Amino acid sequence: MTTNAEIAERGKKVLVPNYAPQPISIVRGEGCWLFDAEGRRYLDLMGGIATATLGHAHPKLRAALEAQAALLWHVSNLFTTEPQIRLAERLTACCFAEAIFFCNSGAEANEAALKLARKWHRDQGEDRFEIIAFENAFHGRTLFTVSATGTPAYWKGFEPMVPGIYHAKYNDLESVEALTSPRTAAILVEPIQGEGGIRTPDRGFLAGLRRLADQNGCLLLFDEVQTGMGRTGTMFAHQQEGVVPDVMTLAKALGGGIPIGAMCTTRKLASALVPGTHASTFGGNPLACAVAAAVVDELLEGGVLDHAKAMGERLGDGLDAIAAALGPDKVLASRGRGLLRGLALVKPVAGIVDACRARGLLVISAGGNVLRMAPPLVIAPEEIDHGLAILREVIAELG
Ligand SMILES: Cc1ncc(COP(=O)(O)O)c(C=O)c1O
Structure with a gap:
């Protein structure tokens, strides 16, 4: 048997050391369970960082992938391919968007949104190029998106950052207004800060941003890379707020584990991206789009969205109960919506993540002291209860 340590050693010799992987190597997944190289199994409450929408090796996604694999893998956007249109039709049917640009990751989707904002205003003859983003935000690792990311630690060594990007305080409309100017593009x-610690918007905050954007004449871009696709109880998080953006970006859960990103916008704004202005070789790849279309079908027609809403409430209630039972000496807050949840702890969470893994439970951190949970949306009630029992035990002991 190859051990976890042997695989890790091989990786150290040939991979760029930009990750610090946990000391297990996952070789197989089934539903909400993962199995390491030594045959140990783990309940997956992190879902590949909010990505394994329907769990691992879902039969309908496998069928969609295998059917498309037998037909066509890749021809580029020099040709029209039907799976891409199929997916765009499904996405436009369930939100404000009328036109979709496909790419391969969340960073690329945000890059496209930011470029669209600048291009749209330039086409109107306006000199608007500034972007207002937020402290603690996370938008990706390309230079434009990492510049928008509101955690200076991610900029270190890569300066100078893209100019004209300012960071306001989340949930503080006055700090946004103070940064708006005739040069603001977007x-x-x-809608919920994920990496930044599962911070939810105060009532009226997103509506207030819509108002400020309209008053200023700039665009409002919602990064739903982590919150989209049923994660927070509705198909898209902004749909709980009664606010419609000009652009929404998706990735992660859209493909249920296959790499894909999307920038979703109105037909009017999309008109700024004429041929030659923006592109991606792999964007809209038939394999990725066929799988993502099956993800959307399963969410809407397979009843997964309704199930996820109920499971989100169960997980949230369970975490609230842990916070109440262990008290403010250990747990500062239980936050989040649907199946995107966080427990803010008094101590840094790294030791707790390790102890949970040792007991067969996978969770991750968000910020230094928040334990994050973003399990597959198909998680069963007894799996949630099993995870909560381990968490409670570990936090009581080490928190
Ligand atoms: C809100 C948000 N936007 C963008 C990204 C970047 O996505 P990717 O890693 O696919 O580039 C992430 C990744 O965690 C994210 O959480």
């Missing part, structure tokens, strides 16, 4: 915001 406000970019996560």
Whole structure:
């Protein structure tokens, strides 16, 4: 048997050391369970960082992938391919968007949104190029998106950052207003800050951003890379707020584990991206789009969205109960919506993540002291209860 340590050693010799992987190597997944190289199994409450929408090796996604694999893998956007249109039809049917640009990741989707904002205003003859983003936001690792990311630690060594990007305080409309100017091209915001610690918007905050954007004449961009596709109880998080953005970006859960990103916008704004202005070789790849279309079908027609809403409430209630039972000496807050949840702890969470893994439970951190949970949306009630029992035990001991 190859051990976890042997695989890790091989990786150290040939991979760029930009990750610090946990000391297990996952070789197989089934539903909400993952299995390491030594045959140990783990309940997956992190879902590949909010990505394994329907769990691992879902039969309908496998069928969609295998059917498309037998037909066509890749021809580029020099040709029209039907799976891309199929997916765009499904996405436009369930939100404000009328036109979709496909790419391969969340960073690329945000890059496209930011470029669209600048291009749209330039086409109107306006000199608007500034972006207002938020402290603690996370938007990706390309130079433009990492510049928009509101955590200076991610900029270190890569300066100078893209100019004209300012960071307001999340949930503070006055700080946004203070940064608006006739040069503002867009406000970019996560409807719930994920990496930044599962911070939810105060009532009226997103509506206030819409108002400020309209008053200023700039665009409102919602980064739903982590919150989209049923993660927070509705198909898209902004649909709980009664606010419609000009652009929404998706990735992660859209493909259920296959790499894909999307920038979703109105037909009017999309008109700024004429042929030659923006592109991606792999964007809209038939394999990725066929799988993502099956993800959307399963969410809407397979009843997964309704199930996820109920499971989100169960997980949230369970985490609230842990916070109440262990008290403010250990747990500062239980936050989040649907199946995107966080427990803010008093101590840094790294030791707790390790202890949970040792007991067969996978969770991750968000910021230094928040334990994040973003399990597959198909998680069963007894799996949630199993995870909560381990968490409670570990936090009581080490928190
Ligand atoms: C809100 C948000 N936007 C963008 C990204 C970047 O996505 P990717 O890693 O696919 O480039 C992430 C990744 O965690 C994210 O959470």
